[in-house]
Amino acid sequence: MQRTILDRLNGDRAADRAVALVTALTNGAQALVYADGAAAGDALPGAVADEARAALRADKSQQVEVGGETWFVHVHNPPARMVIVGAVHITQALAGMAEAAGYSVIVCDPRRAFADAARFPAIEVSTEWPDDALNRLVPDHRTAVVTLTHDPKIDDPALEVAVRAPVFYIGALGSRRTHGKRLERLREKGFSDDELGRIHAPIGLAIGARSPAEIAVSIMAEVTQVRRQPPGGNAT
Amino acid sequence: MSSQQVAQEDILGTAARWRDEGKDVALATVIATWGSSPRPVGSQLVADGDGRFEGSVSGGCIEGAVIEEARKVMGSGAPSVLEFGVSNEQAWEVGLACGGTVRVLVEKVE
Structure with a gap:
């Protein structure tokens, strides 16, 4: 995980901003995806970003498979x-x-x-x-x-x-x-x-x-x- | 940060703090579970090069093996995915006594 991603993620959590951290299991590439469509970090296939936004709405961290590759979507929603x-x-x-x-x-x-x-x-x-x-x-x-x-x-x-x-x-x-x-x-x-x-x-x-x-x-x-x-x- | 996040173990905050101290740091995250497993997807553990760790990815059954892998990942910089299941229980290996299977991503914090 790049330090810039970690700091931005911690900033989002501190601000109670919902964000999904998406990680490619093959090479560790990572991006942050927001509910409004914004993103930061490594480039993501559009289908993966869509899955990440769906996971945010469902409040459910999970693995997703897109184009034969596995990604982990880690949902960080503000506390209930x-x-x-x-x-x-x-x-x-x-x-x-x-x-x-x-x-x-x-x-x-x-x-x-x-x-x-x-x-x-x-x-x-x-x-x-x-x-x-x-x-x-x-x-x-x-x-x-x-x-x-x-x-x-x-x-x-x-x-x-x-x-x-x-x-x-x-x-x-x-x-x-x-x-x-x-x-x-x-x-x-x-x-x-x-x-x-x-x-x-x-x-x-x-x-x-x-x-x-x-x-x-x-x-x-x-x-x-x-x-x-x-x-x-x-x-x- | 809400008081809740301060009160609870703040794994990602700890990761940043330990990096600031100049330590090698790795994060372990539960990315999938099957059957009975003690910690849900998203649970995290942070470890540093001095052997400190916080958080958990199981009820304590696999933390030792995960921390060992974390040290390797700190060295190589390449992420790895570990899988632990009940099948390991019979051998002198780590496994989950609860009978579940858990997949854990281990990554270095740069």
Whole structure:
């Protein structure tokens, strides 16, 4: 690998810019390919660059064969994101777990007493209203949204944005009864059963979790399951 | 760089840092897997000429052989592709106890 390629790749990663590193297995020739069609490094056959852009979209590193030659396409996408609404006790455990699992974590709570950065060392904390925060963050197919406040004033606006965004996971804390009332409120606001059916509630895998950290484990496990074993098979 | 990338092992960042220290450096990358394998495609290990390494390309089964190859690649400058499978397990060779097969690209960082 040429040093210029390594430095440019590290720069792209630092800037959260999606890029694919393409390597010819025969001679080690290398190029960087971007989603918008730009490229840098050694010259690439057009068909290989096309494969690299497809791999970027699919978020899947893989070998590709073009014209009898094998290339390795290494996808470097920015980390998947988890937006956690509610800077509560469970969040203190969950935020760290999600970061360890490779997520970029944003904790959002308009209640300043909760959203105290000192309670979340090294985690991005926002005191915006959750709907404003989500609209700013533009949640995509590599984003998970988790609501943990128990407070409809705060959780509902987040869910209203999330169910109409292409996020891969939406989970809401609360008992079946709490969730039933939540669904009633959101239905009255015009949300469809298909939209509301995307919300995982009660949140987390049923593992008998009790403490905040155990509940965080059950949430992290469910998010992982949905991401890695989706019913349609399109894991990101 | 996001805090996540700092918190996690930053293999490519380490490769750059070790080069800056004037060391010979090679990168190993999992480029394909078949069957059960402990580390997914894209997993990386970085090694230097002094025997340091960071990251992993398996659960620890083949790292020794990969690092040995990395030293050769540091010398020759030519990339190489290694394949490890369960078939090696019976011999005094390296293989994957988990029963999978893994292909690893080893390249020098110039």
